[in-house]
Amino acid sequence: MNNNADERLDRLFAAARDARMDTSALEEHFETRVMARLRERRAEGLPWYALIWRMVPVFAVLVVLIAVYSASYRPAPSGDLFAAISSGQEDYVAGNVLTGE
Known part of the structure; x- marks a missing residue:
């Protein structure tokens, strides 16, 4: 019985391989449907x-312009090592001395 079932399955698969699908309905007006979509x-x-x-x-051009500007404009470095932490201190001290605070 098992052998008979295998033969039937082989014939069924062979018939399925030999059968060609009818795609003419899908091919009809294909370009029209694509253009409509x-x-x-x-x-x-x-x-x-x-x-x-x-x-x-546009953003890439802006980034390039900022990079070129920042590379070309370099302020003169200060010789004072404490300039970053003491900037503005002189005005504050002078104002306190003059006002008496």
Whole structure:
């Protein structure tokens, strides 16, 4: 019985391999359907993330401009090692001496 079932399955699989699907209904007016779908998507408008991707070159140019400016403009370094922590101290001390506080 097992041998008979295997033969039937082999014949069924062979018949399935030999049978060709009829795709003519799917092929009919394929280009028209594709163009209609494209037209529908264009009518929807651009999503917000597509606009962000279009702005990437503008942001890249801004970054390059800032990098060039920061590389070319270098203020003269101070010789005073304590300038960063004592800047503005002289005005504060002078103001306290003159006002008597």
